[in-house]
Amino acid sequence: METMLVMVIVIAIFFDFTNGFHDTANVVATSVSTRALSPRAAVAFASILNFVGAFISLAVAATIASDFVDQDAITETVVFAGLIGAIVWNLLTWYFGLPSSSSHALIGGVIGATLVAAGTGAVNGTGLVDKLIVPALVAPVLAFAVAGVSILAIYRIVGRLRPGPVNRGYRLGQLISGSLFSLAHGTNDAQKTMGIITLALIAHGNLPENSFDVPTWVIASSAAAIALGTYTGGWRIIRTVGSRIIKMDPAQGFSAQGSGAAVVLAASHLGYPLSTTHVISGGVMGAGAAKRLSAVRWGVAGNIAIAWALTLPAAAIIGAVAYAVSSIFGTGALGPIVVSISVLGVILAFFGRRASQGRLLTAGA
Amino acid sequence: MTATIDTGQLLELVWTAAVAGAALSIIFSLLVLGLVRADDLRRSGRDVVAGAYLALAALAALLIAGGVVFGVSVIVSK
Numbered sequence: 001m002e003t004m005l006v007m008v009i010v011i012a013i014f015f016d017f018t019n020g021f022h023d024t025a026n027v028v029a030t031s032v033s034t035r036a037l038s039p040r041a042a043v044a045f046a047s048i049l050n051f052v053g054a055f056i057s058l059a060v061a062a063t064i065a066s067d068f069v070d071q072d073a074i075t076e077t078v079v080f081a082g083l084i085g086a087i088v089w090n091l092l093t094w095y096f097g098l099p100s101s102s103s104h105a106l107i108g109g110v111i112g113a114t115l116v117a118a119g120t121g122a123v124n125g126t127g128l129v130d131k132l133i134v135p136a137l138v139a140p141v142l143a144f145a146v147a148g149v150s151i152l153a154i155y156r157i158v159g160r161l162r163p164g165p166v167n168r169g170y171r172l173g174q175l176i177s178g179s180l181f182s183l184a185h186g187t188n189d190a191q192k193t194m195g196i197i198t199l200a201l202i203a204h205g206n207l208p209e210n211s212f213d214v215p216t217w218v219i220a221s222s223a224a225a226i227a228l229g230t231y232t233g234g235w236r237i238i239r240t241v242g243s244r245i246i247k248m249d250p251a252q253g254f255s256a257q258g259s260g261a262a263v264v265l266a267a268s269h270l271g272y273p274l275s276t277t278h279v280i281s282g283g284v285m286g287a288g289a290a291k292r293l294s295a296v297r298w299g300v301a302g303n304i305a306i307a308w309a310l311t312l313p314a315a316a317i318i319g320a321v322a323y324a325v326s327s328i329f330g331t332g333a334l335g336p337i338v339v340s341i342s343v344l345g346v347i348l349a350f351f352g353r354r355a356s357q358g359r360l361l362t363a364g365a
Numbered sequence: 366m367t368a369t370i371d372t373g374q375l376l377e378l379v380w381t382a383a384v385a386g387a388a389l390s391i392i393f394s395l396l397v398l399g400l401v402r403a404d405d406l407r408r409s410g411r412d413v414v415a416g417a418y419l420a421l422a423a424l425a426a427l428l429i430a431g432g433v434v435f436g437v438s439v440i441v442s443k
Contacts, residue, residue, distance in 0.1 A: 056437065130371055134375065135375070135378070138375060138378070138379065142378075142379055142382055142383065143382075143386075145383070146382060146383050146386035146387060147386070149383075149387055150386060150387050150389075150390035150391070151390070153387065153390055153391050153394065154390055154391075154394045157391070157394040157395065157397075157398055158394050158397050158398055158401070161397075161398065161401045161402070162401065162405075165397075165400070165401045165404070166397055166401060169396070169397035169400065169401070170393075170397065173393050173397070176393070176429065176433070177389070180433065180436075183437070254390065254393065255390050258386055258389040258390050258393075259382075259386035259387075259390075261386075261389075262381075262382045262383075262385035262386035262389065263378075263382040263386065265385075265436060265437075266377075266378050266381040266382040266385065267378055267382075269381075269439060270374055270377060270378055272378065
């Protein structure tokens with residue numbers, strides 16, 4: 001069973017890497033598109049602050065580890081299958097350039113696997129509604145409204161000034177708002193992996209079920225993985241968030257990032273595992289719509305909304321299938337090994353074929 | 366189902382995020398306003414008014430720095 005635990009931890013760290021990789025767009029897109037920072041500098045900057053952010057709070061990790069599923073029903077195979085659901089969905093949405101939620105993919109994957117493993121009674125519907133679904137509906141609307149009000153106030157205050165120095169000012173301001181958002185991203189998102197590894201450790205008997213502390217090595221490895229993923233970057237989603245929803249000026253970039261950071265940091269403090277993707281997309285749309293409704297490309301926004309709605313059920317289905325296939329081979333490590341090799345093979349075949357056709361870097365949302 | 370939702374905590378999220386997000390944008394705009402107007406006024410020889418705008422910019426910078434430190438410390442203390 002040690003093999004199984006090690007395997008789950010390695011896959012969880014890999015998920016954390018894809019989370020940073022996938023969500024880099026959230027953190028740097030606005031800074032890059034308004035030319036506040038060069039792409040390389042923005043990604044490096046975000047990577048460092050993601051690492052730091054992962055250390056500053058553990059409220060979300062506790063929610064992930066205890067509020068969505070019955071801990072008695074959690075086995076290492078359930079955690080493994082949930083991670084497979086999240087990773088596959090993250091890679092699919094990355095491929096199509098859609099900024100979907102890594103958080104909802106992870107929680108969806110675990111719920112799908114739990115449903116197959118232990119039935120509906122093992123899923124905590126109350127926790128799911130209270131801690132996930134309602135905040136998921138409120139957060140992007142809140143970011144939309146705050147960014148909209150903020151950009152109107154900004155234009156009111158600086159609208160009659162010379163645009164040159166004003167734009168330079170907001171580009172500098174994006175260093176502050178971008179830093180806050182990177183910190184918020186590290187704080188909220190790295191904790192999801194910490195929560196999932198903690199669940200695996202509880203299932204394996206390394207940690208007590210009712211009162212546990214997240215081990216320091218879990219915090220450090222999660223922080224490092226998300227920082228490395230962020231540094232590696234997900235350029236096609238950057239393009240969608242940074243320029244395909246609206247064409248932003250520096251003040252809009254500042255208000256979108258500032259509003260997003262405020263929402264995510266407040267949520268992290270209260271233990272809500274929010275999607276930073278939903279929040280920044282809401283902020284970007286709010287900053288655009290307040291200036292001019294037609295400035296927002298609502299078709300792109302609609303595609304993003306569809307990806308949001310599909311994430312939880314799609315990841316749940318993939319997680320459920322991964323669990324079902326794994327359990328055919330018994331409770332040991334053989335099933336997860338077979339599933340991992342199969343998933344890796346499909347991914348390599350799919351992406352390898354597209355890369356050989358030269359389409360991997362040109363297709364987008 | 367509504368009985369399961371912690372509306373108090375949700376409202377706390379809404380008002381803290383709204384106040385913090387809007388305040389950051391407004392105070393940073395006052396910083397930009399202060400710096401740009403101070404520069405314009407100094408060029409046209411109105412040094413006293415330029416000084417007042419510079420003071421506004423300095424106050425805004427202090428408020429932003431204080432707000433960021435306060436916000437992060439609140440999260441760290443959880």
